[in-house]
Every structure is written in C-alpha cells, then in structure tokens.
Amino acid sequence: MPTKILHKEKLIPGRTSKLVLDAPQIASTAKPGHFVILRVDEHGERFPLTIADTDPVNGTISIVYLVLGRSTQLLEELEEGQEILDVCGPLGRATVIEKFPAPKKVICVGGGTGVAAMHHIAKGHHNAGNYVIACIGARNKDLLLFHKELSLFCDEVLVSTDDGSFGQKGIVTDLVRARLDSEGENIAEVVGVGPVPMMQAVAELTRGYGVKTTVSLNSLMVDGLGMCGACRVTVGGEMKFTCVDGPEFDGHLVDFAELRSRLASFRAEEKIEAENHRCHCFEKKEG
Ligand code: FES
Helix, strand or coil: CCCEEEEEEECCCEEEEEEEECCCCHHHHHHCCCCEEEEEECCCCCCCEEEEECCCCCCCCEEEECCHHHHHHHHHHCHHHHHHHHHHHHHHEEEECCCCCCEEEEEEEEEEEEHHHHHHHHHHHHHHEEEEEEEEEEHHHHCCCCCCHHHHHCEEEEEECCCCCCECCCHHHHHHHHHHHHHHHHHEEEEEEECCCHHHHHHHHEEEEECEEEEECCCCCCCCCCCCCCCCEEEEEEEHHHHHHEEEEECCCECCHHHHHHHHHHHHHHHHHHHHHHHHHHHHHHE
C-alpha cells in the first residue's frame, strides 16, 4: 500500500539514507529479522530492505538503504511527505532469540548498511535480557553507521576502522576474534549482518571456536513469497529460499561461494540497468 515518508536522514550523503515510514500495520507485527519489499513507483522493480527499527506506539518503521542500483536511486529521490507506491511486510522469519543466562553474552557484528539490520536484532537480544556486545566496522569514521543508536542499549559497542580514524585500526573480525579469545565459552552466539565476504569471514572465524553463528543473507529477491526462486541459497546441502526460509541461517552451513557468485552476476545486470536509466534521463532533459 502507498506509504508516506515521515522523516528522511542522509546518514552518509549521496550514499546511505534512513527513512522513517508511516506503516502502523507493519510496525505492530514486525520483529527483529523481518524485512519489507518495496516498489517505489509503477515502473519500479520490487526489492527487499531489512527493517532497522520499529515504533509500534507511533506506527512507524525505519529502513536504511545504500544508493546502489536504479531502485535505490529512485527511492533516494523521494523526500519527506512523499509516498512510496508499495511497502509490503513484514516478510521472512523473525530472528530466533534465546535468553542466555549470565555470564553468557551475544556478539552482534555489523558491516556496511547491514549495521542497520543488526541494530534491530541486537535490540531484540537486549530486550530478551541478553548481554550484547556490538562490533561494527567501516573503512573510516565517516562511513560508520548506527554507533550512537547501538550505544543507547548495547552493553558494549566496539568499533574498528580500516584506517584507524575511529576505534581500533583493522577489520571487524579482529574485534570478534579478540573477544572469542578473552571470553572463551561465555560467548553463546555470534550474529553477523553485512556484506557477504564479512559474514563469511565471521562464520569461518567462529567455526574454529564452535560458537553458534547466525547470518542474515541479502540474496536477490523478486516476489518475496517463495514462488520465483530468485533468492535461493544452499544451506547444509539443501536448497532454501531466503525470503520464506530466512533471511537468517546457520552461518556454518551456508554455501557462501554460491551466494557470492549469484550476487556478482546480479550486480553486473544492475549496473547496466542503472547506466541505461541515466542515459534515458539525460535524453529526456536534452529533448
Ligand atoms: S524472492 Fe522469489 S522465491 Fe524468494
């Protein structure tokens, strides 16, 4: 249904934005892990975005997106007060959140715009009474997302930047490894949300420690209903659909090589489409 943008915040100008949407029905039922599928206008394609936060009292949800292909460029062109043609959700399976008694802790790892989705999951663990350590990483301090928001409820927020401009110099898996070494068996679960190489690195790291690891996959989606097969992934040797079986899976069972290959071919198509879109706009302006 048409959904009004109540608030827009450019988190990283020209690159990443956050929208607060007037979506009371979704806000009243969405749980951590759920996502929505959007269609910006009647010519636009359907694409998924994970819900970064909900406010059931005020009837709003927050979504965060990286301006990458044509669809997110169209979304970025909308301003406060305008409407998105269709926002459908909540979709997918909610995060399975276990209550781990002290001194057990949960590490939530986020990279890129995945930090926004991780924020919702981390909040779910916090609300369940778990001790939450958030680990977030970026290339530099200007690209860090949700540091302030996570600091409001997480027990600890650890930061890494590639260039050392904020937090520890290095990559986010360095932070996780250090905690796994120092905390030993107190780490009950690691949750990873972000670029596929990051989630794969987290899963490979935690495998050696035997720690339960959950990743949230960002597969290509079309219908979001388990009918088209676009979002298929292999988990534990079985075919799964990210939209209805996920988006969260056991990170130690995901075939990341297959996922990376499918996403790479999709991005090549997206780039061509974005180029075509730009050319078309240019022609219209010239005419
Ligand atoms: S998006 Fe079509 S099966 Fe998942």
